[in-house]
Amino acid sequence: MQHADKAATFIQNESKTDWHNASIWRAREKRDVAAHGIPEWEHLRELASQIKDNVLSNLDHYLVQFEEAATRNGVQVHWAATAEDHNRIVLGILQKNKLSKVVKSKSMLTEECHLNPFLEANGVEVIDTDLGERIIQLRDERPSHIVAPAIHLKKEEIGELFHEKLGTEKGATDPNYLTEAARQHLRSAFMESHAGLTGVNFAVAETGGVVIVTNEGNSDMGVHLNKVQIHCMGIEKIIPRAQDLGIFVRLLARSAIGQAISIFTSHYHRPKAGGAMHYVIVDNGRSEHLGREDFRNGLKCIRCGACMNTCPVYRRSGGHSYGYTIPGPIGSILTPGKDLKQHSDLPFASTLCGSCSDVCPVKIDIHEQLYKWRQIIAEEGHLNRFKRWSMRLAGKILSSPKAYRRFGRLARWALRVMPSSMVYNRWNDWGKERELPTAPKQSFKEWYQENHPAS
Amino acid sequence: MSKEKILSRIQANKPAARALPDIPAFEFATSDLHAAFTSLAEANASRCLSLTSTDEMANFISVQFPEAKQIASTYSSYKGNVDLQAVTDPSELKQVDVAVIPGQVGVAENAAIWVTEEDCVHRALPVICQHLILVLSKKQLVGNLHEAYQKIQIDQSGYGVFIAGPSKTADIEQSLVIGAQGARSLTIVFID
Incomplete structure (x- = not known):
């Protein structure tokens, strides 16, 4: 089913569409307030973009530097060319240590690789610990937004779900009450788990460490309460120096939700005493995308979600209508590179208004890429007959x-x-x-x- | 080998060299770092207070957390009642009601405080405790995050974290809820 068809289904509930639109727009407004509070904001965006340009032009060198530093720090580094390799490596680490219960903090990469169903099929229980991710996991859904995975759900729907799965009172919808129930549920999951798995926001080449940001603290709970910690990262997460974090951390939470910084910005460098620490470095099509001159800038993305929050099409069609892990404008320029035919509808899910490029903290030319993909899709004959x-x-x-x-x-x-x-x-x-x-x-x-x- | 495959594809596909820019010294506009820090901390739902002695801290804890049974402190001039060295499994720390930990650097622009493994004894302590108290001196404040990263060395400890408030979430209809998986409250105590 095409984006337009799924969007048509989404907007049938008019009041919910209006609510979805307004609720996401609020994040964009908060982003504006935060950005305008920093006089050097535009300078930060420019620097972030230049640092990422440098990273893309030296990626092989930085990855090797990162691996060497990490190895010196006592971290075991694994390389995965494909999603399947990634999943096999993670399972291998778990099986070798006889671990069958994993707590996971938010990672779009493991969503991209479909890690959860793979691990479950191999007898490993996976519990997503970001509240939004846990909600959609209990509903057997996929995230509709990369920062707020359950943004498409009303509290009544979550109340109903928690009543059924966590035993909360029927009809209870108070977010405080529901979050408290999730806290108790997740805290016991952390205590009973065997391994903590996370995504990565930034991987610092010079120090061999990884940085992960959360508001809930679930990454630290999962990592610190388990002997084995596994961090899965795409090759493009590299930044050269520790001081570059100053630029990216200042931009990330402000762009995402208008927060000056996430509540927890965790820097992991060495395994805990008696523990083991693993990195899985994943390519899965990224090195190929690097070769597409017009589109390689998409690899600069730091997954803040600002382009989704500002996009008039995303806000009124919902993340699920895109049919891919990363929805919205950034998803629409990354997916055609994965499968042009399957995702040929996505570059058209845009008005080309350019707002996505305006808010992007690393200055990706998103709307220009959307336009260029359209031309390629037309040239390669993937337009529908009417178009x-x-x-x-x-x-x-x-x-x-x-x-x-x-x-x-x-x-x-x-x-x-x-x-x-x-x-x-x-x-x-x-x-x-x-x-x-x-x-x-x-x-x-x-x-x-x-x-x-x-x- | 995946590594060779990935690296050779990158070499074949990467763009022409682009220089790594220098990061200039961005100055923080406000000179009163403590006032700026406090107002941001409160916006993050933290509480700030200035005390002159550790006696006042004991008093504050007994008033603020009258029901607290387990108090773990790594701050040298305040003794809690939990022997952290004796704890072998960090999940035992879930019983800790209040943890008192010294911070290293406070950042005025976002009210974040740098805390390392050495400050915590157990990495899990600041996140697993029910209520967290971080202790700072006003002299440890810097303006923005660039200054903070100049001051700390991120790989000096196996684990280090900027903590900017109590654990929170807005995953249910974007309603802000304080006390998700981590500590339910953060109090920042300035002792000078």
């Missing part, structure tokens, strides 16, 4: 002044005389939720010639 023919027709009309004038006259006449059932036909997508304008009798050009006969 292909209408574009061809529009191309013909717009490239010939004569045809353009003739078509304009025809359209103005048709809008005036055709009954509305014919105007609002099933091919008129624009007219589905909108009134078409009243057609004037003449074009501007005709009006001008009539009123300025001398010129």
